[in-house]
Amino acid sequence: MTADNSFSRLDDDDYPAYTMGRAAEMIGATPAFLRAVGEARLVTPLRSDGGHRRYSRYQLRIAARARELVDAGxxxxxxxxxxxxxxxxxxxxxxxxxxxxxPSTSRHRADA
Structure with missing residues (x-):
């Protein structure tokens, strides 16, 4: 893997870069909360070779939104x-x- 390829992952919203502990810290939640949203099938973290959950930035945004709703009751x-x-x-x-x-939709509307 080249350095350019590994740095491009930093811009990838779907790259599973964050461990459960770090992900929980980033969204102000607990690892148990992340497990619960996983059980509810809101997010499905990828697993590292060692079986540890890994979360992407996109998944963290989704989990953070759920946390806001839970915090509101x-x-x-x-x-x-x-x-x-x-x-x-x-x-x-x-x-x-x-x-x-x-263009095809615009053209179709003009014919109607």
Whole structure:
């Protein structure tokens, strides 16, 4: 692996760079909280060769959002479901925006 390749991982939101302890510290939670959001299938950390959980920045943003909801009194299972739905809505809005901007969609609307 070249130095350029290893440094490019620093910019990759999906690269599992953080151990459970560090990830928990970064989002102000406990390792037990991260295990709970994993059990609720909100995030699925990758495993190191030694079997340790590793989290990406994207996963930490998702877990941090769930932590905000839990801190506001939402049960953890409900918080995880809310975050999943928010993520799906955001993705649907992004796809919708792409489709609105595509030339074939614009042309099709003009024919109607």
């Amino acid at each position: 939402t049960p953890i299972d409900a918080a995880c479901r809310i975050v999943i739905l928010e993520d799906q809505l955001e993705e649907a809005a992004r796809i919708n925006e792409e489709l609105r901007g595509s």
